[in-house]
Amino acid sequence: MSNNLPLPQGTMIGILGGGQLGRMLALAAARLGMRTHIFCPDPQSPAFEVTPHKTIAAYDDDSALATFADTIDIVTYEFENVPAATAEFLAARKPLHPAADALAISQDRLAEKSFLAARNIAVAPYRAVETLDQLRQGLADLGTPAVLKTTRLGYDGKGQRLIKSLNDAADAFATLTPKPLVLEAFVPFDKEISVVVARNVQGQVKTFDAAENLHKNHILHTSTVPANISPTLEKHAGMAAKAIVIALNYVGVLGVEFFVVPGQDRPNLIVNEIAPRVHNSGHWTEAVCLTDQFEQHIRAILGWPLGDPTRLADVVMQNLIGDESLALEELLAAGSQPHLYGKTAPRPGRKMGHFNRIVPK
Amino acid sequence: MSNNLPLPQGTMIGILGGGQLGRMLALAAARLGMRTHIFCPDPQSPAFEVTPHKTIAAYDDDSALATFADTIDIVTYEFENVPAATAEFLAARKPLHPAADALAISQDRLAEKSFLAARNIAVAPYRAVETLDQLRQGLADLGTPAVLKTTRLGYDGKGQRLIKSLNDAADAFATLTPKPLVLEAFVPFDKEISVVVARNVQGQVKTFDAAENLHKNHILHTSTVPANISPTLEKHAGMAAKAIVIALNYVGVLGVEFFVVPGQDRPNLIVNEIAPRVHNSGHWTEAVCLTDQFEQHIRAILGWPLGDPTRLADVVMQNLIGDESLALEELLAAGSQPHLYGKTAPRPGRKMGHFNRIVPK
Numbered sequence: 178m179s180n181n182l183p184l185p186q187g188t189m190i191g192i193l194g195g196g197q198l199g200r201m202l203a204l205a206a207a208r209l210g211m212r213t214h215i216f217c218p219d220p221q222s223p224a225f226e227v228t229p230h231k232t233i234a235a236y237d238d239d240s241a242l243a244t245f246a247d248t249i250d251i252v253t254y255e256f257e258n259v260p261a262a263t264a265e266f267l268a269a270r271k272p273l274h275p276a277a278d279a280l281a282i283s284q285d286r287l288a289e290k291s292f293l294a295a296r297n298i299a300v301a302p303y304r305a306v307e308t309l310d311q312l313r314q315g316l317a318d319l320g321t322p323a324v325l326k327t328t329r330l331g332y333d334g335k336g337q338r339l340i341k342s343l344n345d346a347a348d349a350f351a352t353l354t355p356k357p358l359v360l361e362a363f364v365p366f367d368k369e370i371s372v373v374v375a376r377n378v379q380g381q382v383k384t385f386d387a388a389e390n391l392h393k394n395h396i397l398h399t400s401t402v403p404a405n406i407s408p409t410l411e412k413h414a415g416m417a418a419k420a421i422v423i424a425l426n427y428v429g430v431l432g433v434e435f436f437v438v439p440g441q442d443r444p445n446l447i448v449n450e451i452a453p454r455v456h457n458s459g460h461w462t463e464a465v466c467l468t469d470q471f472e473q474h475i476r477a478i479l480g481w482p483l484g485d486p487t488r489l490a491d492v493v494m495q496n497l498i499g500d501e502s503l504a505l506e507e508l509l510a511a512g513s514q515p516h517l518y519g520k521t522a523p524r525p526g527r528k529m530g531h532f533n534r535i536v537p538k
Numbered sequence: 539m540s541n542n543l544p545l546p547q548g549t550m551i552g553i554l555g556g557g558q559l560g561r562m563l564a565l566a567a568a569r570l571g572m573r574t575h576i577f578c579p580d581p582q583s584p585a586f587e588v589t590p591h592k593t594i595a596a597y598d599d600d601s602a603l604a605t606f607a608d609t610i611d612i613v614t615y616e617f618e619n620v621p622a623a624t625a626e627f628l629a630a631r632k633p634l635h636p637a638a639d640a641l642a643i644s645q646d647r648l649a650e651k652s653f654l655a656a657r658n659i660a661v662a663p664y665r666a667v668e669t670l671d672q673l674r675q676g677l678a679d680l681g682t683p684a685v686l687k688t689t690r691l692g693y694d695g696k697g698q699r700l701i702k703s704l705n706d707a708a709d710a711f712a713t714l715t716p717k718p719l720v721l722e723a724f725v726p727f728d729k730e731i732s733v734v735v736a737r738n739v740q741g742q743v744k745t746f747d748a749a750e751n752l753h754k755n756h757i758l759h760t761s762t763v764p765a766n767i768s769p770t771l772e773k774h775a776g777m778a779a780k781a782i783v784i785a786l787n788y789v790g791v792l793g794v795e796f797f798v799v800p801g802q803d804r805p806n807l808i809v810n811e812i813a814p815r816v817h818n819s820g821h822w823t824e825a826v827c828l829t830d831q832f833e834q835h836i837r838a839i840l841g842w843p844l845g846d847p848t849r850l851a852d853v854v855m856q857n858l859i860g861d862e863s864l865a866l867e868e869l870l871a872a873g874s875q876p877h878l879y880g881k882t883a884p885r886p887g888r889k890m891g892h893f894n895r896i897v898p899k
Contacts, residue, residue, distance in 0.1 A: 183866055183867075183870075185866075186880060187882060204565055207565055207587065207588045207880065208565065208876075208877050208878070209877075209878055210879060210881075210891065211880070212880065225590065226568065226573050226589065227565075227568045227588055228588065228589075228590070229586065229589070229592070464828060467873065467874070467894070467896060476870075481866070482867070482870045484874075485873045485874075487896075489850040505842070506544075506843070509843040512828065512846045513828070514845070515570065516569050516570075517547050517569070517570055517571030518571060519548060519568065519571040519572070519573065520571075530571065533828070535846075535850075
């Protein structure tokens with residue numbers, strides 16, 4: 178395959194998932210002269226509005242997947258919960274980036290933590306929990322408060338319970354089982370930062386600057402760049418992100434969330450989680466980088482040289498959740514770049530769009 | 539209509555013309571959560587790859603136009619040669635921006651020059667030419683060399699002849715008639731610059747910085763920003779561009795090409811031509827402006843507040859003509875932002891893409 182790299186204009190890129198990330202990937206692919214085919218079970222998928230090629234089908238519909246595979250040259254995805262069987266089915270037919278093993282690791286909090294810890298990348302202390310006794314032992318080891326999480330399919334604060342004392346253990350366990358669980362020590366972090374990193378088919382690696390993230394109701398509210406951290410910490414975050422994609426032999430863009438935690442001499446970083454896809458906290462790159470995270474992902478999977486992630490200005494990205502997207506006048510004030518996802522119904526908690534503002538120096 | 543402004547997300551924007559400009563308008567509209575329907579006679583239109591809504595039909599197909607009009611909320615276009623009858627047919631059914639009178643003026647070099655001259659905006663001396671005698675008289679008035687042009691449908695150097703001496707007159711006239719003609723004095727200009735200006739439905743006006751343009755084989759080769767001109771001249775160019783859109787009661791983005799000509803004390807500007815659409819010499823805005831010319835056009839026609847045209851860096855835009863687009867490795871060198879149009883055949887002289895490079899300060 179490497180003889181045919183970089184893939185030419187007109188390459189048909191299959192994208193699993195038709196939400197805003199799939200939509201923004203398709204728009205980036207179009208800017209590079211590529212075509213896209215979106216596969217998503219939801220007939221109202223926002224990404225269906227930016228390409229003429231779509232398949233509405235379930236992710237376990239092998240017949241639809243086989244037809245989809247026939248129409249595309251390579252395949253990628255917008256979300257980390259692509260079923261393993263779907264990934265394997267497609268990977269047997271066309272190049273899949275990022276590869277199925279990256280999915281497998283990021284889909285399982287326990288596998289992810291083991292993977293990172295084995296590579297000396299710091300994570301919060303944790304214990305696997307299959308029984309209530311294990312949970313009690315874990316709480317004895319890690320102390321309280323601690324957080325009990327399902328190992329799979331958690332996002333935006335879903336699938337987790339804060340355990341403040343040993344008395345809460347049974348209730349939390351009952352709520353979240355029978356799913357496999359992991360207990361994590363509660364980390365009193367100063368702030369959350371994230372780094373978006375890319376690695377292409379040939380192994381070239383580039384990072385964007387770190388963003389400092391604020392959440393509201395467990396959903397990302399703002400990402401501010403530069404993050405208010407020391408140059409040393411910023412450098413360490415970038416190095417950790419690079420180490421992760423190299424260790425995974427990863428192809429595409431990957432988001433790494435870190436907690437900045439107080440240390441003896443200076444703050445330290447621990448990895449909160451990794452996401453094998455373009456990342457909400459990287460949307461600021463659209464406004465102030467010559468190559469944004471979406472184009473970087475497309476370049477990476479096409480085997481193109483990675484683009485220049487240099488940041489031209491300081492920036493704040495803010496998500497528009499639910500009916501916040503209706504306040505157009507404010508968004509459109511001078512100095513803001515809105516990106517709206519074309520979703521029809523502004524349900525509470527739904528990500529409707531975002532906007533970037535330049536911060537004057 | 540003004541009560542309903544700004545138009546909401548999900549507005550269906552009809553676009554006449556499916557070339558790269560229509561494609562880039564559709565991509566910009568998608569970033570604002572809008573939908574687009576492309577109308578173009580060419581089944582291979584590049585813009586058809588970035589939306590599921592298309593009509594393949596001739597511009598004089600009233601039945602297709604009527605069906606198209608039924609599906610859209612507003613209509614715009616990517617090229618100034620939209621037939622007047624098409625524009626009128628659609629404008630009777632849905633809001634058309636820019637309006638038909640702007641089309642009429644920019645489609646006719648003679649009408650355009652009269653319009654500009656009547657508003658004290660300098661143009662090259664010119665004469666209408668209907669007969670060979672008028673041409674000879676014009677040459678006597680304006681001197682040689684002079685340029686004889688068809689009043690309509692000329693672009694990229696087509697439809698014009700340089701007349702070096704009175705002896706060339708009959709031959710040039712015979713080549714270009716029976717079309718209506720205009721004779722223009724040859725202007726020994728120092729350079730060409732251009733300004734992209736926008737005016738929205740409510741009358742708000744904003745300009746982008748002036749670009750300095752170089753041509754190769756009568757096709758735009760590079761646009762460099764900032765242009766190497768005095769701040770006074772840059773200011774005058776912006777003022778002239780604003781005066782034009784205000785005089786036209788124009789809605790949308792408009793490109794104005796100027797020649798910088800030697801004057802007694804300092805250089806002067808004369809308008810070469812205006813284009814009632816997004817402009818090739820404005821493609822640099824994609825890389826270094828929070829709002830690029832495509833988004834600015836969409837904002838303008840939707841009745842949204844215009845975006846911030848502030849330039850974040852110095853930039854050079856270069857067109858990729860014909861098989862230049864095949865040299866991917868060079869384009870993708872660090873520090874360049876490519877935009878490829880997804881055209882299948884790199885014919886000589888065909889605009890296949892462009893790329894923007896940041897110029898280090």
